[in-house]
Amino acid sequence: MAGFLSDELENYITEHSEKTGSVEQSLRKETLSLGSPSGMMSGDSVGNFLKFLVQINHCKRILEIGTFTGYSALMMASALPEDGELITCDVNSKTSKIAQNHWNKSPHGGKIKLILGEALNTLGGIGDSFDLIFIDADKNNYYNYFEICKKKLSNNGIMVVDNVLWSGRVLNPEDDQTESIDTFNKKITADKAFWNTIVPIRDGLMIIRRKDNF
Numbered sequence: 001m002a003g004f005l006s007d008e009l010e011n012y013i014t015e016h017s018e019k020t021g022s023v024e025q026s027l028r029k030e031t032l033s034l035g036s037p038s039g040m041m042s043g044d045s046v047g048n049f050l051k052f053l054v055q056i057n058h059c060k061r062i063l064e065i066g067t068f069t070g071y072s073a074l075m076m077a078s079a080l081p082e083d084g085e086l087i088t089c090d091v092n093s094k095t096s097k098i099a100q101n102h103w104n105k106s107p108h109g110g111k112i113k114l115i116l117g118e119a120l121n122t123l124g125g126i127g128d129s130f131d132l133i134f135i136d137a138d139k140n141n142y143y144n145y146f147e148i149c150k151k152k153l154s155n156n157g158i159m160v161v162d163n164v165l166w167s168g169r170v171l172n173p174e175d176d177q178t179e180s181i182d183t184f185n186k187k188i189t190a191d192k193a194f195w196n197t198i199v200p201i202r203d204g205l206m207i208i209r210r211k212d213n214f
């Protein structure tokens with residue numbers, strides 16, 4: 001599995017954190033049964049942190065780029081109020097079906113709307129004023145997603161970008177994806193309009209907020 005934590009430590013985190021709902025547990029189990037692709041699931045360390053942000057920031061509208069089997073979406077949706085909405089984008093209809101099947105069984109599934117297609121094409125048609133935006137797909141376009149998403153962030157909104165440490169490879173970028181992530185990290189840090197920090201949860205989360213909120 002990619003990332004800094006072993007599967008054993010991820011399991012330890014799950015066992016020593018507030019228990020997730022039964023649908024979240026069965027979705028996690030089904031995703032793990034997929035084998036190596038399951039490494040794409042952000043898991044409970046990231047999922048619980050995102051859920052916490054949704055709660056403390058009183059989020060009502062969430063945008064996610066990168067649904068996969070829907071675990072992070074369901075974790076975040078479970079902290080939304082009844083009239084909250086989460087829009088999540090992905091290109092993969094097969095993994096999205098696994099997501100939708102589980103969301104349908106959850107009391108929070110009705111808050112989630114899936115948009116299928118290349119995010120760069122679909123984002124334009126998605127509304128704005130999102131209180132939380134989670135970017136977790138297509139590393140080569142991280143900075144493009146940021147440029148589009150910053151206009152969609154509510155005044156008090158938080159943007160979270162996953163895998164910004166890329167298993168440590170950002171220290172010595174040797175391929176396109178790592179270069180893109182490292183460039184994204186540098187550009188965000190240089191952007192005077194935004195406050196940012198990297199939190200070393202799992203593979204590294206970049207937390208971004210408008211500077212005028214500090």
Ligand SMILES: C[S@@+](CC[C@H](N)C(=O)[O-])C[C@H]1O[C@@H](n2cnc3c(N)ncnc32)[C@H](O)[C@@H]1O
Nearest residue numbers: 040041042066068072090091092118119137138
């Ligand atoms: C790391 S996974 C998302 C994991 C999910 N957020 C979770 O925590 O369970 C990345 C997902 O991005 C999707 N993806 C890749 N390129 C994309 C693109 N150009 N537009 C939309 N989705 C894309 C992939 O199909 C994959 O399901």
